[in-house]
Structure formats: C-alpha cells, structure tokens
Amino acid sequence: MRLRTAEFANNCVVPEVADLPSPAPDVKMRAMQLDSPGSPLRSIERTLPKPSGQDLLVSVRACGVCRTDLHVVDGDLRGRLPIVPGHEIVGSVIAVGSLVEGFEVGDRVGIPWLGGACGTCSYCRSGRENLCDNPVFTGFTRDGGFATHCLADARFCLPLPASFSDVEAAPLLCAGLIGYRSLRAAGEGSPLGLYGFGAAAHIVAQVAAFEDRQVYAFTRAGDEAGQTFARSLGCSWTGSSEEAPPEPMAAAIIFAPVGDLVPQALRHVRKGGRVVCAGIHMSDIPAFPYEQLWGERSIVSVANLTRADGREFLALAERIPINTATTAFPLPAANVALERLRAGTIEGAAVLVP
Template sequence: MALDGTVRTRGWAVGTPGPAADGPLVPVDRAVGGPGPRELLVEVEACGVCRTDLHLAEGDLAPHRAETVPGHEIVGRVLAVGEGVAGFTAGDRVGGAWLRGTCGVCRYCRLGRENLCPYSVYTGWDADGGFAERTRLPADYVYPLPAEADPAQLAPLLCAGIIGYRALRRSDLPPGGRLGLYGFGGSAHLAAQVALAEGATVHVLTRSPAARDLALSLGAASARDAYDDPPEALDAAVLFAPVGDLVPVALAALDRGGTLAVAGIHLTDIPALNYQRHLFQERNLRSVTSNTRQDGADFLATAARIGLHATVTRYPLDDAPRALADLAADRVNGAAVLMP
C-alpha cells in the first residue's frame, strides 16, 4: 500500500521476449488498483510457473500487451470485493487460472465449449497475472480453494492440473487402458495420478532421468526415454512436451483405434506423417485448447477425492527469472512455484 492509499504491487513482467537464460523478465512496481465490478483484489500466496509462461517470455507466443505480468496458477486470499460479486468475501482463499473471460453469447459458449470462444481472454497474457504480490481477478472465473491447504501444493492444479485433466479426457483413455505420457513435468505428473487412480496402466516417456524416477515413484508401470518404444501398445497417449518430432513417435506407439492428445498451447513443427504407419486403423490425433470452467471444477473435485499430490520446487518471488530459466533447462522436477 502506497502512502497515498493506492494499492501497489511488486512483481515481474515480460520485457523483451527472448531466451529465459537471457532474462526476459523485468522487475516492476506498479499500482494495481482496487477491484472493479465483478472483480476480486487478491493477495498472492503462491503462483505456479507454467510452460505457457515460458512460451510467452521466450516469444513462442506473441505478447497481447506490453510488459504484462505473467502467471496463471494463482493461489491467494481475497483482499477486497468489487461491485456485483456474490459468493466471496475478504479472507477467502481463491484460485486464478488461465481462462479469464469469455463472451458468453457466441455459439461455442452457448454449446458449453467456452474454451473455443473467439473472444476469450487469459490471465498473464491479456491482463496481469500472479508473478506479483497482488493482482485482480474476475470473480466469475476463479475457483474457491480449501483454506488450510499448502498454497504451493494448490498452485499447479490451477493450470497444469486442469489442462492435464482435459488432455486426459481428450485422449479417450478407456477404463483400465494403457496410457502413454510423453514429457513428465508439472502437468503430466498430475494427469498420471488421475489416470492411475482410475485404473489405467501408465507408461512415461521423457528425456529427464529425474522425471523418470518421479514417474516410477508415483506408480508408473515403466519410464523410458521419450523416443523409446513403450513396452506395450497404447490405447491412448498425451503429448506434454512441446516437441513436434514426438507426434509421429507417439502415434506409432498407439494400438488400433488409439488417440493421441497434444496438450500444449505451442508445439514445434510436426514432421511428415506416414498414413499407414501413423494414422491408419483409426488412430486419432487431437489438439487440446485451453479449458472450460467445468473442466476446472471437475478436476479440483477429482484431485480432492483421490488425494492428488503435486511435486513442487519453491522459489521466492524475487527468484522468478531463475525459476523460468530452470524450467527452460529441465532443471525442475514436477512444478515450479513462486512464493511472494
């Protein structure tokens, strides 16, 4: 709080996008203001560092506005409530996620597919996010969170968990099926726990030895290098690594009728596919685009029911550039979380 009563926040914004090791984040100290209509002013307790934040900082995703504060896995306490907000009061713990707003009237919104809304906006891309001490969030798009839980444990659930959950559903994994997970970071290690709780056999394929060890400790049946063959044909697979070269690898590992869901917002170019080897026999290739609020509610309920546990590496807010660089270099086991 400034001397004149203005609410201010310290944090980090994306300056000139570039490699994480070169420091694209710049420190900021700016007024955040009180909550507008249907908004909450939130004191950030923890914010996960998502690969989408890395894509924004490195320029894989074009900025939507200059010097935006990234971060969309936000756990915090309500400081103030704006006009027209119902269901939240000061002191409540809430979660802010990637999806920040939709039009509510387009054909996609009316069909319950708000993740495809052409007018959707996103936290940390279209408006300041959680790499900061305080932020404002739209009340209609936040989630109530348990008051006594560890905020660092909750933070990765708000995007890594929700997107992994949607990707899992998009993969059409049958009951008791064989699932391959390509890449095993913040999102995949949460999706794996959901799949295992639902009776799936999980095979993890990733380049990181530490991630392979984590996968086995969580109950994966096998853990191999990303370009290796799994020990058996797969009913479903999810590609979490943003590596287009892995698309034909994963498709070739599918059994007849299997589905590969690509979970990321960014993917390097996919090499040429061979129809007979990669797609014939009704193998399917699907993308995953954002999430609906219902996805978030369903996943958070599932996470509470199965006792999902996030593996996290905590960083002080002042170390946000190091957290981003560690994520880029695969030095984070599980999920990175900033603690203001």
C-alpha cells in the same frame, strides 16, 4: 507418500500467509513484468489497482510457473506487452467489485488461465467457453500472478479445497486442469502414454493410477531421475521418448512442445488409438506416412479449460488426493525459475511465493 514440499530453492521454509486486511490507499504492489519477447522479467512497483464490477483484488500467496509462461516470455506466443505473466494463482481476496457475488474479503481463491469469456459466441453458448472467440487469458491478455497482487474476474475464479496448502494448490490450476482435460480427451483406455514428465504429467499419472489404468512415462533420453520420479507415482514402465513401450497403447498425451513426438507416439498407439497434443505451442510436426494414422487412429489438440473442468478436477484432486511435487522460489527469482523450467531441472512444478 506425500510429495508436499514448501521450501524455497535455497532451502528457506515458505511461511503460510495470513489473510490480509483491506489495503490502505497508498499501498504499492510489486510484480515481475515482461517488456519484450526474449528479455528477462523486470521488477516493477505500481499503485495497487482498485476492483470494479465483477473484479476481485487478490493478494497473491503462490503462483505456479507454467510452460505457457515460458512460451510467453520467449515470444512463442505473442500477446499484450508489457504483461505480468502467471496463471496458476492462489490468493486471498482483499477487496471486491460492486457486482461480485459468491466471494468475500478473506476468501481463498484460485485464478486459472481462462480469465474471462464473452458468453455470447457460438462456442460459449454450446458449453465450450474454452474456445471463446473473445477470451481473456490470465498472464497473457490480463496481468497475472507473478506479483504481490492482481485483479481477477470473480466469475472465473475457483474455490480451492482446504486440504491443499497454497504452494501445493498452485500447480493444480493449469498443470492439473489442462492435464485433466487432456486425460478426458484421451478416452478411458489403457495403457496410457505420457510424453514429457513435468508438472502436468506428474499430476495426470496420479489420476490415471487412481482409475486403475496402466501408465507409461516417456522422458528425455538419460533422464534417470525423471524416470525414477515417474515410477514413484505409479507408472508401470518408463523409458526415453525414442523407445518403444512394452505393448501398443490405447492413447498417448504429449506434454513436451516437440512436434517430432507426434509421429513417434502414433507408431505406438494401437488401432483406434488417439494422440492428444496438450500444449498451447509445439514445434512443427514432421511429415509421416499415412499408414501410421490409418486404422482409425486420431490426433487431437486440447485448448484452454472450462470452469466445469475446474470444478470437476479440483473435487477429484481432493478425493484422490493428488500430491504435487513443488520447488518454491521467491518472487524476485522468477527469471531463475523460468530458466530452470527451460532446462528441465524442475521435478514436478516451480512455484513463486511473493
């Protein structure tokens, strides 16, 4: 079953966007900008930036709306302001900097959360650029994809499989990538629990099913639609996050930003099991008895991604193939998309289409 959806929330069909010619000098770009934490995004217009050095100038064709964007907008994460959010970007290259190699005008590219790394710190030198001491994050320290155009470092952009449309590909660039890194951190055991069945979990469930693993999906209490959706993607059991699964789990991944879920998940993983905290932000984890951790259980977090993650996951996504469920919104409706994400009424992923 293909879950591909390319319709706006108002049921207007999203057109495929053709590659654009090089922009004229007076071309303007539009963007949805955050001026202060907790405030709605504001529509702005500015002069189109010029790429230099390693930069690509990209015409945005689709940009996913991620929970990290919501944390930035709500002020849970404090960074550069004003900022244009958005880090699940699919676009066409319309100009290149003088040092760019590997991309040309007209290429389709994916721009993920990790927008740059120093390459010299101990983490970068040991293959852990996701932990770089001086990183660049798309839509957080550098303007992102809630816009008609953006700049991106070509060295951190990813080629995208042609089998995915623009809207389908967008959620793969964070929900998919962070989900994939979280899945690998969880180990290879089965059954696997997923707490919070949103954009990331609906992709991870498909990868785990492809690997012949049992998947248990935990949703908000009473979310029958979410549980039905999870079962349609191969989950063998669904229930609320307060319920016990049919048997102890080998691992659990927590996508919901709720610290209370950590001790709950610990109670349901078997000895030697692991609880993976996949989000960039989470409410405080409450105290819990040591006996819940004893038995060589562990709690780990996942931070950011590496370019190797991107290459591995996108190749796997095409081979499976991953089906992304999406609801598309026009760019000016970014605040509506964020509110629906906050309310938990998006099945799969929200995507902005300029």
